[in-house]
Amino acid sequence: MPSPSPSELAADTFVKAWATGSWLTSPEDYPEAPPNVVELYQTYLAMQVHPLAESELGGLGGYKLGAVGAEGETCLYAPLFKKFLVRASSGDGEAEMSSGAIQMFNVEAEIGMVIGADLSARSDGEPLTSEDVWVAVQSVVPCIECCGRRATAEVAGAQPTALGKFADCLSAGGVIFGEAVPSQSFSDAASVLASCSTALQVNGDEVASGSGAACPLGGPVQALVWLANHLISRGLMLQKGQLVITGMTCKSTSFKVGDAIAATFSSLPRVDMTVAS
Known part of the structure; x- marks a missing residue:
């Protein structure tokens, strides 16, 4: 059996920490930073196919986009796992996210897309167009992303390179x-969602605001098209049932356990949550 690659070793460390809650408390425990973006994506792929990702984290549930312009890229993206994709309650209390289960440190108002059909490569070899991608979108969902990490704040903050920080599943x-x-x-989804104004509230007080224009390439639909084509370039694809959150529109770190957080959108329903322990 061949020895594990550096990407596989890093993925093993991160996934085991996440699955067990045994966080990385020493800089020596933190994996060596990937040398480039190609190896960064190899780490993400190794995370999403790790046996514990399926058995303990629920398996691949979709992708998050972020880090606009980092490393000379349009943006970066990383896997989301089904165990931590939570539908907001309807009429019987707010949804909860356990801060302790993910070491939550940041929340973001995001515009999500639920994929209704697999998005494979075009038969003519041309990139997928906006029309190709949009026809495969089942629905648009308002989202609150709850960012997390597998290391303590001190260890994560001590990483000397951006790629080292990004390796932890892009938070x-x-x-x-x-x-x-x-x-x-939506009659013109690209325009409507790019101009969608957003805000975050904590216990009823607005703490941040933004718009869909903050997403990669200026809007959620544009970001989704880019992601679909980038995955195909790696031999992967968006699949039916996956959720894609298309990038931060506004964010806040001003919350604690027990707080009520809401995200509002001018073109989508409001979504509410409570920060659980």
Whole structure:
């Protein structure tokens, strides 16, 4: 049996820490930074196919986009795991995300897309167009991303390179997603969602605001098209049932356990959550 690659070793460390809650408390425990973006994506792939990712984290549930412009890239993206994708309650209390289970340190208002059909490569070899991608979108969902980490704040903050920080699944944690709006409800989704104004509230007080224009390439639909094509370039693809959160529109670290957090959107329903212990 061949020896594990550096990407596989890093993925093993991160996934085991996440699955067991045994966080990385020493700089010596933290994996060596990937040397480039190609190896970064190899680490993410090794995480999403790790046996514990399926048995303990619920398996691959979709992707998050972030780090716009980092490392000379349009953006970066990393896997989301099903165990931490939580549908917001409807009428019987707010959804909860356990801060301790993901070491939650940041929340973001994001626009999500639920994929309704596999998005494989075009038969003519051309890149997928906006029309190709949008026809495969089942619905748009308002989201609160709950960013997490597998190391303590001190160890994560001590990483000397951006790639070293990004290697921890691009700070993936969990997502609270709200009421789905069918994709056919939008006559010009790219424009409407790019101009969608957003805000975050903590215990009823607004703490941040933004818009869909903050997403990679200027909007959620544009970001999704880029992701679909980038995955194909790696021999992967978006699949039916996956959730894609298309990038931060606004964020806040001003919360604690017990706080009520809401994200509002001018073109989508509101979504609410409570920060659990």
